Amino acid sequence: MNFRLASLCLFFSVSVLPVAVAGPPATGQVLYQKNCARCHGADGRKGLNGAHDLTKSNLNAFGRTFLVSNGLGKMPSFKKALTPAQIDQVVAYSLTLK
Numbered sequence: 001m002n003f004r005l006a007s008l009c010l011f012f013s014v015s016v017l018p019v020a021v022a023g024p025p026a027t028g029q030v031l032y033q034k035n036c037a038r039c040h041g042a043d044g045r046k047g048l049n050g051a052h053d054l055t056k057s058n059l060n061a062f063g064r065t066f067l068v069s070n071g072l073g074k075m076p077s078f079k080k081a082l083t084p085a086q087i088d089q090v091v092a093y094s095l096t097l098k
Contacts, residue, residue, distance in 0.1 A: 028093025031086055035078065036094070044097035049074050054097045064091045 033042065040046055044054030050073065059067070068087050071077035078087060 027086075028089035028091070031082065031090045032093050035082070036090065039075075044094065051075070054094050057098075061091055061095060064094060 032040075037046075039048040039051035040054055041048075047053060057064075065087060067075065068082075068091060069077060069079040078090075082090065
């Protein structure tokens with residue numbers, strides 16, 4: 001049941017944390033802070049470089065996964081920097097920011 005969740009924008013920092021698969025909120029939060037917070041902010045509202053406010057996003061998990069994986073505009077693709085499981089974890093965490 002690997003139904004890919006999705007999140008809006010993960011930015012810049014493309015280095016990957018060596019993280020064991022743990023609960024999505026804890027691991028997802030660590031990955032989010034490392035890869036997304038620079039532009040989206042710790043609370044998802046920062047908006048640097050045109051990053052969307054994640055607290056107001058209407059994207060569901062699938063849409064967020066697509067954007068994190070493939071990027072859009074200034075947001076880079078993370079499919080080579082993060083594993084599919086890590087992307088799912090980041091997306092799951094981003095959904096808690098609503």
